[in-house]
Amino acid sequence: MSQGEFDIIHQYFDRPIDVEQGVTLGIGDDCAILDIPDGYQLVVTTDSLVSGVHFFDDVDPYRLGYKSLAVNLSDIAAMGAEAKWVSLAITLPSIDEHWISEFCRGFFALADKYQVQLIGGDTTKGPLSITVSAKGIVKKGQALRRNGAQPGDLLCVSGPLGDGGLGLAVKLLIGNCDKVDNQQAFIDALELTEPRLLLAKQLVNFASSCIDISDGLSQDLIHILEKSQCSAQVELENVPLSEAMKKQIQKGHISQLQAWQFAVSGGDDYELLFTVPADKIAAFKQLLNTQVVSKEAVCYQIGKITASLASNQQKETIEHSASSHRAITFTHLKQPINLDKAGWDHFK
């Protein structure tokens, strides 16, 4: 890159460090130097967003900057950790100052909201892609992992599901989603997801396992079940849908079944999916269906963890059942329901 191009990049990406946030040395040396408080562990996640795979070339740069950080912070939240620092590697086909300015505005809007410090990265010329590596801290031994669920645990989510998936369907013009009105609400749900970092702080006191829903409730629940060697029941009538989604059903733009399918298989919701063990339920119930930390983060019980799968044969089954979801039983008013055979194809 030319000196002028470097200057433009520095102007937007180099920001003052905050030593109170544990940054001894930020951008401008071979490495950043970070302080982990005594008694804490470091959590680290890395996610790439590649043009043509995760977003369109003409994506709004503000929203791309926002979301490239949001998906990483969501992983930090899923560990019950506090987000602290982030590295950003960005490959740009050209230096478009307006684009960079907007990207940074979106990125730092979210970073500043949660006091996350940009501590380094790399800028290269090439096909547009973004790799963010986020780091957080959690009290030693308190991190929420995927392997802690037990039979009898409540299964909960941190907010309505399906809007992100419907937003993607609307953007991709998949199936008959052209009937859907108020489309911007669903696209916003897709592009401006809120990492549940504030709720995560509370969940470390209650949850036995946790994951963020990026690939869809069903896929991500399978990850918990696989690591915890359990099965689960999901009560569809208790899976929360947004007011915007409910209106589409009322107007007949989509069916109830299709709404459930978006909620179960749509992905891109970035709500937390977690389990609460029996001995924590009484204390946790105060959080259920109440506004825990903000108007967005409301916890809903959507089912429970059922049998433990201990034998090797059953283990084999669950590890290879990601697509068939045999470890999950979906019910509606206590009757089993097969979502795979229920018209989802209209939207594929």
Place this chain on the structure above:
Amino acid sequence: MSQGEFDIIHQYFDRPIDVEQGVTLGIGDDCAILDIPDGYQLVVTTDSLVSGVHFFDDVDPYRLGYKSLAVNLSDIAAMGAEAKWVSLAITLPSIDEHWISEFCRGFFALADKYQVQLIGGDTTKGPLSITVSAKGIVKKGQALRRNGAQPGDLLCVSGPLGDGGLGLAVKLLIGNCDKVDNQQAFIDALELTEPRLLLAKQLVNFASSCIDISDGLSQDLIHILEKSQCSAQVELENVPLSEAMKKQIQKGHISQLQAWQFAVSGGDDYELLFTVPADKIAAFKQLLNTQVVSKEAVCYQIGKITASLASNQQKETIEHSASSHRAITFTHLKQPINLDKAGWDHFK
């Protein structure tokens, strides 16, 4: 990606974690969980290698895997830190099992040599690019930064310079490098660089500042001078050249001046450039020109830090002199020499 593609990737990238290396949780959850020993700080660096920018599409995958890690570990070494963990985000145009196998073989050859653990990452379909984020630990307050050089400090490097730059010239067929024989030695120097992690452990006891030479001695020395507000003298007769480079001079394939130009401006050497303060020189001199930790890592004094630049005007000069190198005086047998006007163009 399809399930089959995921399986191939997991087969090569998922490796057992080593809890003795501070990894409480590795690949397979939302985040990795890492333990930083009490009294240590975390150092973090991120570097991207993009096809068509940093390497050719047909690059040998073993060497690409090796080098994508090596350049990051070199940054960890430049802080005087111990490399511990690494995340790998890789974007691949297709799943070529042989290519992935070779890439991993190169990557893990180096990772295993220094007991560096792969703790996470992301694999995506898209134009070939690799982003590595390496993490290390260093005793609190002992990290080697760029801002500690003082007038009177020795200026040293950890090995011969110029081979990487000549290797790149050979690969790119720049100028009259077709005369150069034994070309593979220079290409090896470019592609199989050794991060100076073992030397780095010793340097924390001696060095006042340190950087790794990725962009060339001149450019990287400027970074130290800029941060330390100093100027420097480089004695060209003391800048170490490899035996392979000396042979090219003896055979008349390149001139002495051209060899110096590769050493000063070529880049891609990944040796450490560091300064040693007056009160540490006596103890440090035992390391000079001796095999410190391996046959590759030998320390050479190549000059000294001279005047301190304290005034704002001088500071202004140094911050904008990266291309003209006005803060560096090059000498040969005490006579100033201007490398910019000395035939480098033959190789451009």
